[in-house]
Amino acid sequence: MPTTTRFARLRPRATWPLAALLAAASVPAHALPSFARQTGDDCAACHIGAFGPQLTPHGMKFKMGGYTDSNGKNDSLPVSAMLVESWFHTKKDQPPADGPNNKALLQEASLFLAGRLGEHVGSFAQGTWSDTGRRKFTMDNVDVRYTNTLQLAGKDTVLGLSFNNNPTVTDPFNTVPAWRFPYMATEMAPGPAASPIIDGALAGQVGGLAAYGLWNDSVYAELGGYRTMGRSFLENVNVLAPGDNLDKINGVAPYWRVGYFQDLHKSAWHVGMFGFDPNLKPGGVAGPTDKYRDIGVDASYQFLGTRKHVFALNTAYIHEKRKFDASFDSTCTTPDAPCSQSGNVNRFDLSGSYHYDQTWGVTAGMFGVKGSADSGLYSGVSVLNKPDSDGYILQADWTPLGKENSWGAPWANLRLGLQYTGYTKFNGSKNNYDGTGRNASDNNTLYAFAWAAF
Amino acid sequence: MSHNPTTQLLRLLPLALLLAAPLAHAADAGHGAQVFAEECAECHSASPGKNKKGPSLFAVAGHVAGGVPDYVYSDAMKHSGITWTADKLDAYIAAPRKTVPGCKMKYDGLDNAGARADLIEFLNNTH
Known part of the structure; x- marks a missing residue:
């Protein structure tokens, strides 16, 4: 879900920089039987473990090709659906106002327009109803593309344009915020107070046009620009409720990405960099802006072999410099406003997975957030006024379908998963991080999900 | 009986060639199945009637290119006139777009x- 923030539920804010806090509640979902019906390929051809969104090189190329590749028949409807039923348990209850505990719910029910719309035009557009939000059908991730292939310096070159609503949703690699592990997570449990703004804070609220290219199946580059969409539109598609705060991008916020990619068939790897530089007008009010400068480096490796034993490693590090020219209050008297005009927040993610027979999977991930202290920005959530958080995520999953001879192929797929998130530091400290006696480990969360796609 | 070393070596030459021959060309269908899984299976099935983004490769050896039922071929492949002999398969797998522009x-x-030889041996066994 693009707009609801864990922290926003924890502590609702009014008009100051909400984007400074974590908004990474957007959970990717990208395992669509409509793509399988269109291509004739199995889910396992494009996704590690036979279920999305973690892409194999084959899936990356399908995405970079604008979702248009097909078996030539072009007789399938580009429509899919998805259901996620889940249950979570946090070690210690949150304050009742911040959310329930031990709750089973219909986490997501999504419809997709996903697949080839024409020879050069393809779409991945998702609408979602969720029991975790306002229980309305909401515009979710949108990525509509135009692509063409030509020869440049004697090599195949894919060139494309993407209209989308989430910086990094266009990315083909499994490392950036929109697509990194965990690929499904509860949105109800507490999460750290801060993360770089590229980590989903503006997802769904912005519209962007990006141009990208893949040269010789190896060099990837993308350049895009984002603007905040109009309030009335965002209310019509239920991204915003009347009265919700909306920070607006001043002008156009540039997004860029470069990567070097090698598909060796038995293995694959990539290294890359990306960045996003929005200037935000808090509450859309004209005047000075809050400036965010995000830059990330990332890398991945996959051992694919005969696909019987598949290993994958994904990592990214993001550094964000912030300058709160609009919202900072040097007197530290405005509630929740930053007391420092400038600061930074950095995030590190690393995950490794193993899948056996494209069916049984285990994944271990670790994450760390570290940033400058601010007695205004983090007051109330961190007794040390720090955003620093560290933790790990362990997941085991079973995907019985999605292979060549699976039951229901290519009409149905299913993943059952069990996930545990542990925190060794939360909002600045291990113990009593909020001054009320709550420890980091009190937020440790067990999460079970059944994820079906049709 | 000659004790000339050269003559003795020449006598052993046929035996040496006989022993070396299997080493030079020992197509291994089992390894070919692995190669198929690594290189081909995302787009092709070796099962009969199962077309993916590419056509089923079941019993492809010896057949005319573009002949798998219910598969939409490119015009180039349909009109290539190729019969999939081992040599043609080898050339196509080595350089598809050079062999069938x-x-x-x-x-x-x-x-x-x-x-490639192992893969072709594996394909030869799918019938």
């Missing part, structure tokens, strides 16, 4: 001649 297979080719 205009074909739609997005594969850059398999350089390893031994792996």
